[in-house]
Amino acid sequence: MIISVASGKGGTGKTTVAVNLALSLNNVQFLDCDVEEPNAHIFLKPIIEKEEKAYILVPEVDEAKCNYCGKCRQVCAYNAFAVLPPQNNKKGSILVFTDLCHGCGACSFFCEQQAITEVKHKIGIVESGYVGSMRFVQGKLDIGQAMAPPLIRQVKEAIDYGKTVIIDAPPGTSCPVVSAVKGSDFCLLVTEPTPFGLNDLVLAVEVLRKLRIPFGVVINRADLGDNKTEEYCAAEKIPILMRIPFKREIAEAYSQGKVMVEVFPDYKKRFIDLFEKIQRIEQE
Amino acid sequence: MKQILIISGKGGTGKTVLTGALAALATNKVMADCDVDAADLHLLLAPNIKQTHEFRSGKTAFLDKSFCKQCGRCINLCRFQAINENYLIDPIACEGCGFCSFACPQNAISMQENICGHWFVSDTRFGAMVHAKLGIAEENSGKLVALVRKQAKDLAEKNKCDWVIIDGAPGIGCPVIASLSGIDCALIITEPTLCGLHDAARVIEVARHFSVPVRMVINKYDLNILMSETIEKYCNENNVELIGKISFDKSVVAAMVEGKTIIEYKNCLAKKEIIAIWEKLKQDLNN
Numbered sequence: 001m002i003i004s005v006a007s008g009k010g011g012t013g014k015t016t017v018a019v020n021l022a023l024s025l026n027n028v029q030f031l032d033c034d035v036e037e038p039n040a041h042i043f044l045k046p047i048i049e050k051e052e053k054a055y056i057l058v059p060e061v062d063e064a065k066c067n068y069c070g071k072c073r074q075v076c077a078y079n080a081f082a083v084l085p086p087q088n089n090k091k092g093s094i095l096v097f098t099d100l101c102h103g104c105g106a107c108s109f110f111c112e113q114q115a116i117t118e119v120k121h122k123i124g125i126v127e128s129g130y131v132g133s134m135r136f137v138q139g140k141l142d143i144g145q146a147m148a149p150p151l152i153r154q155v156k157e158a159i160d161y162g163k164t165v166i167i168d169a170p171p172g173t174s175c176p177v178v179s180a181v182k183g184s185d186f187c188l189l190v191t192e193p194t195p196f197g198l199n200d201l202v203l204a205v206e207v208l209r210k211l212r213i214p215f216g217v218v219i220n221r222a223d224l225g226d227n228k229t230e231e232y233c234a235a236e237k238i239p240i241l242m243r244i245p246f247k248r249e250i251a252e253a254y255s256q257g258k259v260m261v262e263v264f265p266d267y268k269k270r271f272i273d274l275f276e277k278i279q280r281i282e283q284e
Numbered sequence: 285m286k287q288i289l290i291i292s293g294k295g296g297t298g299k300t301v302l303t304g305a306l307a308a309l310a311t312n313k314v315m316a317d318c319d320v321d322a323a324d325l326h327l328l329l330a331p332n333i334k335q336t337h338e339f340r341s342g343k344t345a346f347l348d349k350s351f352c353k354q355c356g357r358c359i360n361l362c363r364f365q366a367i368n369e370n371y372l373i374d375p376i377a378c379e380g381c382g383f384c385s386f387a388c389p390q391n392a393i394s395m396q397e398n399i400c401g402h403w404f405v406s407d408t409r410f411g412a413m414v415h416a417k418l419g420i421a422e423e424n425s426g427k428l429v430a431l432v433r434k435q436a437k438d439l440a441e442k443n444k445c446d447w448v449i450i451d452g453a454p455g456i457g458c459p460v461i462a463s464l465s466g467i468d469c470a471l472i473i474t475e476p477t478l479c480g481l482h483d484a485a486r487v488i489e490v491a492r493h494f495s496v497p498v499r500m501v502i503n504k505y506d507l508n509i510l511m512s513e514t515i516e517k518y519c520n521e522n523n524v525e526l527i528g529k530i531s532f533d534k535s536v537v538a539a540m541v542e543g544k545t546i547i548e549y550k551n552c553l554a555k556k557e558i559i560a561i562w563e564k565l566k567q568d569l570n571n
Contacts, residue, residue: 008322010454011296015479036455037293037483077343077382077395104363104381143489146426146458171295171454174321175423178376195540196300196324203322206420211376224534226541248507255477255508 002165003278004033004184004213008200010171012190013220013244018168019043020260021188024271028134029163033180034170035124035139035151042257046136048129054139054154055120056103056147061094065115068092072107072116081107099146124151128158135160149179156183164275173203178211186278187215188241193225198232205238214281218274221246239281242274285440286468286569287448289318291491293483295454297475298503301536301546302558303451304328307410308547309562313447315408316436317415318429318463320401321422325451328545331406331413339403339416341427343380343395345373351392358384358393376421401428405435412439426462429453433463456490464491469569470498472524476511481518488524499525499568501561504532527568528561530554 005018019040022030032040059072059080072094073081080100086092098121108116124141139155141148148170156179159165169180181187187208191201201217208215217233222243233240244250253263261268288306290299303325307315317325345366347358352371359367362384366377385393400423403416414436416428433450440448450467453459464470470491474484484500491498500519505512512529519526533554539546546555 007295009296009324010322011294011475036457037486039294039479039482042478042482075382075386077380102379102381104379104383105361106381106383106386109361109383110386141456143456143486144461144493146461148455148457172321173420174418175421176455176457178421182376194537195327195543199324199327200322203420210421224537251507254479255475255511257478 001186001279001282002159002167002184004167004169004181004187005190006169006177006181006187006204007171007190008173008204009191009197012192012197013218014171014190015039015043015168016220016254016260017188017190017218018166020267021271021274022134022166023259023261024268025164025275027163029160029165030131030134030136031155031159031165031167032138033152033155033167035141035148035155036170036176038138038140040168041138043259044131044136046129046131048127050128052126053122054124054126054151056101056123056150057105057118058098058101058103058121059096059107059116060119061096062115062117063094065113066094067113068094069112071110071112075106075110078102103150123147126155126158135163148176152176152179173200173207177207181208181213182211184213186282187213188218188278189215190218190220191229192221193219193227193229197225198229201229202232205236216241216278216281218242218244220244239277241277242270285445285448287437287450287466288469288471288565289450289452289463289467290471290473291452291460291487292454292473293456293487294474294480297473297480298530299473300324300328300451301540302473302501303449304545305547305558306449306562308545309559310447310449312445313411313449314436314440314443314445315411315413316432316448316450317413318432318450318459319453320416320428320432320459321418323415323417326415327543328540329408329410329413330543331404331408331415333404333406335405337403338399339401339428339431340397341400341425342398342423343382344375344378344398345380345382345384345393346396347371347373347393351390353390355389357387357389361387379423398422403428403432403435405439412443414439426458429459429462433465437466456487460487460490461494464494464496467496469565470496471501471565472498473501473503474515475503476505476508476515478511481511481515485518488522499527499565501527502529505529507532527564528557530557
């Protein structure tokens, strides 16, 4: 089973829930798909065995073959080419904006001069290893790289379908989150009972409904805010699978990179219960 | 006119709360919400929408089965697994590259423009605000962010404002990168946790990569004084100016529940600390 942990609003406790759920179960693979700001390693302290560079393919133009016809610019949906045809005995010129490239391959396919080859452009790294008997994979986007989804997809290539896979997703509701949660059997939405938390939860629910992924809610810092999140979940028939109260001790442990189920062992049973509830819903 | 962007790296450190407070404190400014896929600033500023615009960006492939001869070329060429074996296109997986459309020998695939969101110009009790809403599961290409930035800047220039105050997105990807251009100060708000510091360091690297000056604020600093000191040490060692610290204060959530910025709430520690931060920032940027 693949369980993703998302939220909408940042800072609600996705990594906390993902990490502690993973550590409470057996036969687990943990994937940190928050590739812009991966944090799970701070708590899990994995032994990293392998680091692989992650690439997308971007065009490289051989100007000896290029006739500046502009076909590449025509087929590129992302304006990644600037082409100036030859004029007044001046040579033409061509510029590729690799930051805009989505790696679709259309330009090199349609170039009639065979002047375009696709070359690897590094976007980040994928690290894999273990935490005790748990397998661990994380992606880390390079500073200055704009696009998370290609790296997230590469992290997910490591999914071991024989394990209980826990995916820590990024915050938000757009393409990085979609890439992370797509294909999961269940998604846990971690929220806080505040107006911001609820506003973003509603958006996240819409994403999951569009993707047709079953989901349930975990309310974190459950006593800091108002009742509107509970009312919303009841009205929408969304199961609230766990409530974690705000406790300074939990916040302090988190701030030091300590794992909740190790500092407060009573919580381990609660995370096991959470998993059993997810299994029951998934079976229905 | 100076443009201030509030970012964090890590989510949930207090960007929107701080932006709302600065909106209440600064005079003669325009606000902008560049967290377009999870916008919250409107919950504090209660904007009265004056203009609504469609945001069209990118395309999605549509396959007309009546022309399709099932040659499979599109399926082989698509790098985003957006066409399944039944020639059904998944609009969420489709990245709109158009490769399939160009390549289809039957011209069975057309590219249709997406309306992927809306942007708004509004009035608030604190002045004009430019904000947006990205459609559900749409690509957050940074284009909508860049559009909000440009509209806010143009409006501020037209109205001879002194400040543009911008609520940024978490992370370091295209929404953050798109919001950084032309910024006079990226104000990093972090929390006294290992995650907060780790993520702040990454977003500071991004800001500096794009030559944007940064300053730091530690929010909820008293939840872990030792960790706050670690962050202060990081600031010293990396030439980041720490311009203030805000205490953990339950009044912040209480004010939010009432739809108020902390500045409009009763007197409390966080309010005083944010006022001092604004005074320092104003002074620094005006010199």
